[in-house]
Amino acid sequence: MYGHPFDDDNADPDIWANRIHASDREEVLHQLRSVIAGAGNVWSHEYRFMRADGSAAIVSDQAFIIRDEAGTALRILGSMRDMTEQRELEQKLRESQKLEAVGQLTGGVAHDFNNLLTVILGNAEELSELLREDSQLRQMAEMTATAAARGAELTAHLLAFARRQPLQPMVSDxxxxxxxxxxxxxxxxxxxxxxxxxxxxxxxxxxxxxxxxxxxxxxxxxxxxxxxxxxxxxxxxxxxxxxxxxxxxxxxxxxxxxxxxxxxxxxxxxxxxxxxxxxxxxxxxxxxxxxxxxxxxxxxxxxxxxxxxxxxxxxxxxxxxxxxxxxxxxHLAASAIAPAQSEEAVFGGTERILLVEDDDLVREHLANQLTSLGYQVLQAGNGPEAIGILWETTGVDLLLTDIVMPGGMNGRELAERARQFRPDLKVLFTSGYTENAIVHHGRLDPGVELLSKPYRRKELAAKVRRVLDSDS
Missing domain, CATH: 3.30.565.10 (Histidine kinase-like ATPase, C-terminal domain)
Structure with a gap:
């Protein structure tokens, strides 16, 4: 049984007890003795039982106590059922449900939370630049930016655990x-x-x-x-x-x-x-x-x-x-990894950008940042409004759009509609949580450019410039 040899002629009456897991033995024996000393006829318990190879099996033990007319226990008949595989499957199901719950909770707050952090982080950075001559106030602004960045890291870590962060895998050495x-x-x-x-x-x-x-x-x-x-x-x-x-x-x-x-x-x-x-x-x-x-x-x-x-x-x-x-x-060849941008380099431009963002605070903040980089900025609060602007306006070089938006049209659907009549329009998505609009099986769809919220001004500048300068 469980890999142990069985010798009916030399059965040790304590052999069963000795093979109960050491951490469970005292409790199991105590409960069994209590039932025997009482008037009950049935005993059941789940515990760990040691296999011959040293591993522990989870068993469900069912025993029946046979008593005489005076109620004294004469004999115990019992059987053990190996529950190890079933309990492991149940544990896997619980882990899967926990993962799904964490994912739903995180996804539900990540979008709005990262929108707020985008404004806080961006304004803290601007204050830090404006307060160069006041070291005390500048330090307070930098502390605010650091706190916002840490908040973003917590959200990112939760999304990572829930396997809902957008990955950009490359064949690598x-x-x-x-x-x-x-x-x-x-x-x-x-x-x-x-x-x-x-x-x-x-x-x-x-x-x-x-x-x-x-x-x-x-x-x-x-x-x-x-x-x-x-x-x-x-x-x-x-x-x-x-x-x-x-x-x-x-x-x-x-x-x-x-x-x-x-x-x-x-x-x-x-x-x-x-x-x-x-x-x-x-x-x-x-x-x-x-x-x-x-x-x-x-x-x-x-x-x-x-x-x-x-x-x-x-x-x-x-x-x-x-x-x-x-x-x-x-088995594919390694991809070329783009060189890292200089942290001090912030490049702007004069192109025209259509900014689509449903959150008023984020839209105003982002428009100000793009304008400070030299760009011409048009604004829309939802997808249908953006389509109207594109129909009426020429010379739009880049569509910079949030992904999760109200109005019956998300960012991906907006980009697809826009490219039906502006096939050369370049698109940059930005979001605090992508859902499944541009991410499938945890990976960004091919050709998709994403700027995850919250981001610093230099990250915004580098990403916008890279998409505008790209061939696609």
Whole structure:
């Protein structure tokens, strides 16, 4: 039974009790003894029972107590049913429902919340520029901008966990991506932490969003750093990996095949199995109050899953933690990664832009920013109004539109209608939450340009300029 040999001639009366999981044994035996000592004839309980291979099965035990006329228990007849697979399926269903609930909640607030943060962040930046001569007031403006940016990060992390962030994957060489992040990683770690990079020769290509991978690895770096307050060693390793059918059968959502693996390993405090099992839950943290939001690892988890990958955590108390990210192998050639724009460079222009935004505050703020960059700005509060302006106005170079809007026409539908009579019109979408208008299976539709709210002035300027200068 459960891999244990059965010898009817040399049956140990305590063999059943000895194979109950140590953490459950006292409670199970106490309940059974209570029933035997009482007048009941039926006992049932669910607990963990150890298999011969050392793993624990979840069993449902049903027992019937046979008593004599005086009510004294004479014999117990019982049977165990293995509930492990059923309970695992139920757990997966609960996780799926939790994920959907978080996604609906986050999506519901992300659009409006990011609209507000766009105005707050933008105005704080402008105040910071205007108050260059007043250091105290400028510092207050910069603090406001920093707080708004942190609010945006929280929303982004929740969207990432719920697998509802828009990804822009590119066929990439993870060795090159990690090498490009080396300087950032070294600045993140304290001097008493040694960092080692172990790069696999002949590493396969994979399709991944470079920007989100950087954020994910940075989150893992920060967690590793915090787990080594007295210093230690951190290792980043890449490797080719094959997850076979047996592994896939034991891990939900894993498809057997070839993967590219990148891992972050520390020599820190480590985690016990219970803590490790909850590490990817949103808002779960073992850090002191104010030291962490509990969203870092959940963001990494969501990003990997949305990238059709797999994530595995290994940890032992006093030994450290290793978190491995697996991304499916791609047989396509690596994509060219555009060079990063200079942080100080802000380029404008004189083109005519039709701005479509249903939120009055955001529309006014965005129009002011575009005007300050030299552009001619036309404004509309919804899709039908924008179509009317396009019919009556010539020389519109760019349609800059929100995605989620009232009026029976979202941003994607507006762009499609506009291009029916303005086929050369360039389009830039902006939104705090995209829903499914331009994102399918977690990825931006081909050819779509998106500026996610909230954004800084230089990000707006760079994105508008890039779309206007593009050939498509």
């Amino acid at each position: 993870l060795n090159r991506l990690v090498q490009g992040m080396e300087g950032l990683f070294r600045r993140t770690l304290s001097e008493d932490i040694d960092i080692e990079f172990v790069r696999c020769a002949g590493l396969w290509q994979t399709e991944v969003d470079p920007g989100q991978l950087e954020v994910a690895l940075l989150n893992l770096m920060v967690n590793a750093r915090d787990a080594m307050p007295l210093g230690g060693k951190l290792t980043i390793e890449t490797a080719n990996a094959r997850l076979d059918e047996e592994y896939a059968a034991n891990h939900t959502e894993v498809i057997a095949g070839q993967y590219v693996m990148v891992s972050v390993t520390d020599t820190g405090n480590g985690m016990d199995p219970v803590t490790a099992s909850r590490a990817f839950e949103p808002f779960f943290t073992t850090k002191a109050a104010g030291k962490g939001s509990g969203l870092g690892l959940s963001m990494v988890f969501g990003f990997v899953k949305q990238s059709r990958g797999h994530i595995k955590i290994y940890s032992e108390i006093g030994e450290g933690t290793s978190i491995k990210l697996y991304f499916p192998r791609s």
